[in-house]
Amino acid sequence: MPPETGVTAVAHVIQLAVAPVFLLLCLGSILMVMTNRLGRIVDRARAIEREAERAPAEARAAIEMRTLSHRGTLISRSISLCTLTALLLCGVIVVLFVGAFLHRDTSTFAAWLFVAGMLAFVAGLLLFLREVLAATAWLRIGLRHSTAPPVVADATRSRRSARATAST
Numbered sequence: 001m002p003p004e005t006g007v008t009a010v011a012h013v014i015q016l017a018v019a020p021v022f023l024l025l026c027l028g029s030i031l032m033v034m035t036n037r038l039g040r041i042v043d044r045a046r047a048i049e050r051e052a053e054r055a056p057a058e059a060r061a062a063i064e065m066r067t068l069s070h071r072g073t074l075i076s077r078s079i080s081l082c083t084l085t086a087l088l089l090c091g092v093i094v095v096l097f098v099g100a101f102l103h104r105d106t107s108t109f110a111a112w113l114f115v116a117g118m119l120a121f122v123a124g125l126l127l128f129l130r131e132v133l134a135a136t137a138w139l140r141i142g143l144r145h146s147t148a149p150p151v152v153a154d155a156t157r158s159r160r161s162a163r164a165t166a167s168t
Contacts, residue, residue: 030082
């Protein structure tokens with residue numbers, strides 16, 4: 001096998017760096033989703049605060065604010081871990097190039113950086129899942145205690161009366 005020239009070595013390093021670059025693109029998309037969720041949490045909290053200033057604070061608003069605060073903490077930590085993942089993947093790319101230019105074996109360090117990045121990514125996704133579950137739990141609680149809109153209640157009543165008429 002002929003020895004690698006400088007261009008061949010760089011081309012090989014670029015090939016190795018492609019996978020982390022694609023992961024960075026995916027992370028960017030995930031971070032965008034997470035930051036949008038965080039923005040919606042903040043917007044909802046501000047709306048509740050404005051409502052509480054105009055009317056006496058209710059227990060439901062206080063509970064929702066605590067839930068929003070918890071969700072905000074979860075999504076913020078998730079964003080931090082996914083950002084750490086992106087930084088570690090960038091470190092993998094830098095280490096690969098530095099190793100190629102200095103003719104050093106940096107594969108072990110690059111592998112550890114990659115594993116650390118994947119662990120941070122898994123932890124970030126788990127926190128994101130917890131935030132999503134907290135959001136859907138709140139929705140279930142809210143629906144259970146609320147009454148059906150008049151249109152739905154009228155439609156249900158109409159179906160019941162139609163069945164009762166048909167069975168007689």
